[in-house]
Amino acid sequence: MARAGVTTERLIRAAAELADEIGFQNVTLSALARRFGVKPAALYSHVKDARDLRVKVASLALAELADRAAAALAGRAGKDALVAFANAYRDYAKEHPGRYAAAQGELDEETVDVGAARRHADMTRAILRGYDLPEPDQTDAVRMLHSTFHGYVSLETAGGFRRHPREVDVSWSRTLDALDTALRNWPRA
Amino acid sequence: MARAGVTTERLIRAAAELADEIGFQNVTLSALARRFGVKPAALYSHVKDARDLRVKVASLALAELADRAAAALAGRAGKDALVAFANAYRDYAKEHPGRYAAAQGELDEETVDVGAARRHADMTRAILRGYDLPEPDQTDAVRMLHSTFHGYVSLETAGGFRRHPREVDVSWSRTLDALDTALRNWPRA
């Protein structure tokens, strides 16, 4: 019987794909083993835990998302940068809902990929460079931006906006306009 | 052997409490049965499914949250109303993280408590009454507000803001100021 050729790399990647297909919640070691034509116990050679698997998928998602955002941000400034970043963020979440969910859930603990988190924060700060905000207002603004992006995407994918006919894309666009307004007129202490 | 006296009502309430204690993810029918001194199968008299249980907890949370928000909103207008509503929202989520998680996760499907969802939307619209926004801008603003509140609370409880020393309460307050600014200067199409 030939080996299945499972590696941690391929395992995490498969888990991410499966998450996008059936939802992050439903990604199980058993289902993954099935997909590789292998018994569940075999996966413990490549991954410590079910938790370890989830954290690694989260790390992958955070890194991918950061790559996208960085690409979107390149060569842009001000509102241009804001919109590009926000759209990259939202598009990624819509294309990869399972990965996005992974990136949210497993943030806590020491196990987190601190590097990816820092990249995100740094990029959000880069957006603000066009708005001339001093610290600590910058930190407040970073938190607000991240909150709005995540909240919108999260509610949208959960179906929270489906009850009203207004186009979700349009509301998104207007929300970005409003954020731009808020940043340009940031309330000084 | 005396009966345990489980009712759907008490079951849901216990599930909500358990969720706040150990996290919504970890609320299991078995754990609930244990808490009532009853075998797991007994709970199927009061609840259709594990999913049914989760949906009912979500409903409870949404209703409680709506009550709190309504109370906070009473007699206020404009920014006052905005801040009161937002704080009620955030305080509830911090006091009842398990319930709040329940209210988020199980939004989809037809099973949702449409009534509670409508109450939330109506209240958010009530806030906007002080800002003189016509439709469809009002819908856009409702979505933005909800997104920011949910996003902030969600990231905060997930530990997303712990990496930076800036006080989370202060950033929250400044975020509300910025939202007020955005609403007062809402970008017309």
Place this chain on the structure above:
DNA sequence: TGCAAATACTTAAAACCTGTAAGAAGGGCG
């Protein structure tokens, strides 16, 4: 009051999932 029907609960069992331990098979390398 007493008994029948409705309801609460138990036991039993199937189907999954996680995780550990022990051993067999595959592949690289001296």
Place this chain on the structure above:
DNA sequence: CGCCCTTCTTACAGGTTTTAAGTATTTGCA
């Protein structure tokens, strides 16, 4: 070729969900 490390399997323990069938308790009605 043969050794050894790694991958994978088998076997098993423990836990959760859910259904089915049966027992016991309470309710309500004559």
